[in-house]
Amino acid sequence: MASPPVHIALSIGDPAGIGPEIIARLLADPATRRMARVTLIGNRDALSRGAASAGVPVPQPDDWLDIPHWSGSDAVFPPGVISEASGRFMLDSLRLAVRHVVDGPADAVCFGPLNKSALRAGGMQEEDEMRWFAKLLDHRGVCGELNVLDPLWTARVTSHIPLKEVSARLSPESVADAIEMLAAALRASGVALPRIGVCGLNPHNGDHGNYGSEETDIIAPGMRLAASRGVASSGPFPADTIFLRARAGELDGIVTMYHDQGQIATKLLGFEVGVTVEGGLPIPVTTPAHGTAYDIVGRGEASGTAMARAFDLACRMARSKNAVTA
Structure with missing residues (x-):
């Protein structure tokens, strides 16, 4: 029936x-x-x-x-x-x-x-x-905009803030929260086992600390924290290649660190077909x-x-x- x-x-x-x-x-x-x-x-x-x-x-x-x-x-x-x-x-x-x-x-x-x-x-x-x-x-819990370009979903750790404030707003907890929020939304949409990739922040993923250390100091610990809560993810991957992995069908969702890191890619991939979900509500x-x-x-x-x-x-x-x- x-x-x-x-x-x-x-x-x-x-x-x-x-x-x-x-x-x-x-x-x-x-x-x-x-x-x-x-x-x-x-x-x-x-x-x-x-x-x-x-x-x-x-x-x-x-x-x-x-x-x-x-x-x-x-x-x-x-x-x-x-x-x-x-x-x-x-x-x-x-x-x-x-x-x-x-x-x-x-x-x-x-x-x-x-x-x-x-x-x-x-x-x-x-x-x-x-x-x-x-x-x-x-x-009062975790929430954030999710952008959907079926079958790819993206979330971001920070959103409508000045770019100069992004690094200071990142923490292992906020990274883990974004991963969990994206996984929950994907499951709600019908994806039983979401494959989530996580972006680095700096050029070339920081190049072993030469261009920044947020990848090792904040993002990777956040991924481990999410895993301890039962949500696995992969990465962090350089932001200039992670969407190629998604386009190849390797990922269901991507967590980015700031607004345009994901928005530019998704709007290039399909500006007129994208959907925003007010995630976590x-x-x-x-x-x-x-x-x-x-x-x-x-x-x-x-x-x-x-x-x-x-x-x-x-x-x-x-x-x-x-x-x-x-």
């Missing part, structure tokens, strides 16, 4: 960006309704414009699609414009989506692209939405890895591939979560 469909709380993200367009396209795809029930947290004007750009019908309530009326439903946001109002809308819509999972019928959150400047103008004080979600959920949360693309809003040019993959991954993680708690 087939498992019942999961329930996804789906937010359009930034109403001034391409989120409404790619979500209208997602909801017009018959495959979507076979995957999950959906609660759409959106905005009428933005969804009408997005549907027109995508050349698909405006989403309407159905037996599989609930579109609640809420405080953000009737506002109007100029397309392609960063504003305090759109930032408040995004934060309020994400709060409502999370509430649908924590207190209501939904199993996971999926949302369209966000704009960090608008989020900050709208009241977000955290360094990024990952930390904002953690605060909202009162989650008590509920599944996914979104496309690309941004709001203000420059093409309304042109009908936005690719919906990453949005569809983010939705699919939210469904997969929701099924895994439900199987564990059943």
Whole structure:
């Protein structure tokens, strides 16, 4: 007997960006309704414009699609414009989506692209939405953004901080925590025995201490600590070759030391298909890895591939979560 469909709380993200367009396209795809029930947290004007750009019908309530009326439903946001109002809308819509999972019928959150400047103008004080979600959920454990380019996942030990602060923020514990977080997320997505590789920090992995010693002093001890907790990994490998190992199929996941160390590689490998998972949170949360693309809003040019993959991954993680708690 087939498992019942999961329930996804789906937010359009930034109403001034391409989120409404790619979500209208997602909801017009018959495959979507076979995957999950959906609660759409959106905005009428933005969804009408997005549907027109995508050349698909405006989403309407159905037996599989609930579109609640809420405080953000009737506002109007100029397309392609960063504003305090759109930032408040995004934060309020994400709060409502999370509430649908924590207190209501939904199993996971999926949302369209966000704009960090608008989020900050709208009241977000955290360094990024990952930390904002953690605060909202009162989650005090390890968490961090995971980037997914199926079948490869990446995590990072440090994230949105100046590059000059990276080394000081590394510790064996933070390395081990990132390894464990990535392994748990891979298992939740269906990878039973994740193969995780770890990046070094310095050129040529430090070249035996000639270019730095973080590999031997911090990263390798962190890998041993993760192993003592039951999570194996390999490396550390030089950052300029580890993605070649992944491309050859040797790794399921990579832990990098800082933001661009992984982001540059993954976006070169597949900018328009990548997905971000808000890893370590008590509920599944996914979104496309690309941004709001203000420059093409309304042109009908936005690719919906990453949005569809983010939705699919939210469904997969929701099924895994439900199987564990059943």
